[in-house]
Amino acid sequence: MKNYLKISAEDNVAVALENMNAGEVIDRAVMSITIKETIPVKHKFALQDFDKNDTIVMYGVPVGKVVKPIAKGELISTENIIHVAASYAYKEKAYKNPLVKIENLEEKTFLGYHRTDGQVGTGNYWIFVPMVFCQNRNLKVLREAFEAELGYKKENPYKLQLRKLVSGESEEVFIEDVESKSEKVFENIDGIKFLTHEGGCGGTRDDAQALVNLLSGYIKNPNVAGATVLSLGCQHAQISLIQEALDRHFKTDKEVLYFEQQQYSSENEMLVSAVNQTYKALKAANEISRKPAPLSKLSIGLECGGSDGFSGITANPLIGLVADKINALGGRSILSEFPELCGVEQDLIDRSPNKDVAGKFIDLMERYNKKAHEVGSGFDMNPSPGNIKDGLITDAIKSAGAATKGGRSAIADVLDYAEYATKPGLNLLCTPGNDVESTTGLAGSGANMILFSTGLGTPTGNPICPVIKIASNSMLPAKMKDIIDFDAGRLISEGLPQEALADELIDLIIEIASGKKKTCADRLGQDDFIPWKRGVSL
Structure with a gap:
């Protein structure tokens, strides 16, 4: 070779x-x-x-x-x-989707949770949503109660390790050996998740609306059964805003429970009410069970983080091929991280269906880059020290490799942050390159699965959306086996064909989407959630 x-x-x-x-x-x-x-x-x-x-x-x-x-x-x-990047402009141009092999996938299914709006979840989660950071402490109290009493809490392995050391034992405790303290009360509820954040007040009204839209997207996400919303009452992100968003832009008939602290005589009164009503709603949410669904019901987020010089050769093109296959089946893929599309704009514009969609992409890219320049930065400053050390020395080099995650499908739609993806095919979603802000946005735009390539290793996960970590090189899974789900580096290390690796990765996606296997991030409890406040984050 x-x-x-x-x-x-x-x-x-x-x-x-x-x-x-x-x-x-x-x-x-x-x-x-x-x-x-x-x-x-x-x-x-x-x-x-x-x-x-x-x-x-x-x-x-x-x-x-x-x-x-x-x-x-x-x-x-x-x-x-x-760094240098090519200029770009809209030119009317016909574009055809690539021919990809899908004959072996047309009859394949995954076991998912079917929602009344036609979406299918790869999980069935109940979420607790604070409208403002003032409620984070209340979410912490409720989390301790719900996880412990409903069988979702595992013993802390490091607490066990310290206990052994104090007692004079030297045996190591491994996280995979630690089980939940008790059996799950609700068999068909995969978890109860608590989306703490630092927003909702103190910023601009636009910040509050963006947060409201993001939280609404999480409620609408097919992996969510329903939500308990906690509010203080005086913040920018009012309950009325999320109710309006759910009614107009994120239509759903899921049960959403609202609790505003300033309407209660005490914190205890509100939390007791929240416990009682949520428990009743969980009983109803537990009635749904997994049933077969075609792969066209997958909505796959496309992400990379801790990239290296092999990411654009192995893992990202592999993800792109899988995305093309899912799109060809009638499914959806969502490519995020706009700072990492710098230099490949013309190719994406040429794949857009019309001037309006291309224009929205150009406008979002240019406004984002302008805002970065206004504070002394820019897309050219996106590569991290780790990227540069491993060969990604300009943003355009990084972007050209990162964009291959989107495959070669035509662009179906362009979405601003916290807009919900509805069109089958490849969607472009404006997010930062920051791993967690981007994956947070992907789930808020409806992804029910995220494919995440990495060359250096990152533990990033998401509260409601399985994040499959795909290594660009075969050294990484040998070194950090607890965070890597799939080795795409075998394209180089073993000479395996990309088509064979794509089939293998799709089989893994089906297993995880069906709840038969957990991702490494899920096993580690990596519930990362950071909303993007439209400042400069690359």
Whole structure:
């Protein structure tokens, strides 16, 4: 197998698939290249001589500008290139969806919870929603009660470890060996989740409305059976706002219970009422059970975090292929993280169905980037130190690889943050690149499953939506086996075909969607929830 990869025919750099040493010779059909210096695995090296101001091309698009001469066979680094991205504009253009193999998937089903609006959940959760951070303490009290008494609370493994140490024992406690303290009272309720946050008051009214829309999306999400809403009463995010949102934009007939503290004579009175009414609602929610559903009922969020130089070669294209297959079956995929679409705008515009959809994408991208520049930042500052260390040295390099998670499907719709996805096919959702703010937004826009690629390792999860962690390299699952669900790095390490890996990943999706297997994030109790306040978060 080759120790390097040229991703697209137009590219003038290649990726090292293993560490390369000075003096190594690469024989190509049209030329021979001698490696001039150490090229770390996942990093890029020049396939030609570059002068200052030349353009670096990867994935067939501009990803960098040369700031000092680079010889053929030398390392591409932050010392010799800076970020550059191609210009873009709407041009009316017909686009056809890719032909993908789905014959083996058309009869496959998963066991899900069928909702009256036609959506199907991969889980059945009851959620507690605070309208304002003042209620976080009340949610903490209720969480301790509901989880302990209804069989959802596990013994803290580190508490057990300390207990053993105090008693003089040395045996280690492993989290997978720790069971719930008691049996579940409600067999068909997968969990009770508490969405604490720091918003609802003190910000702008637009912030409050965005939070209300996000929480409404969580209530409408097919993985949710119903909700208990707690309010103080005087904050910007009023109960009336969420009731209006649920009535107009997030229509649902699910049971939603409202409790406003300033209408009660005491905190205790409100919480007792919340316990009594929620318990009654849980009994009703437990009546639903899993039934077969076609894969067209999947709404898959597409996410990456802790990316490396292999993410855009293995895990992200694999996710893109799976998304194309689900879309071809009539399902839905949602691609988020707008800062990580910088440089590939033209391709996404060309795949848009009309000028209005393309225009909305352009407007959201440009307003977001402008706001970042106003505070001395910009999309070009998106790559993290970990990204750069592992070969993603400009935002355009990162973006060109990140965008492959969206596959090659036509764009069905473009959504602003906290808008709900309703159209089958590929949807673009404006979120930050921040892992948790983005996954929080994906679930709020209706994703009932999230595929999350990582090259460096991240434990991110979500309270209501299974997050399948997909490694870009085979070293990661060996090193961090407790957070990785699937090894896409086998494309390189074992030479497995992408089509075979896609079939294997879809089988895993079906298992998890059917409740037969938990994701690593779920087993770790990784219930990450951070609403995006429309400030600058990349």
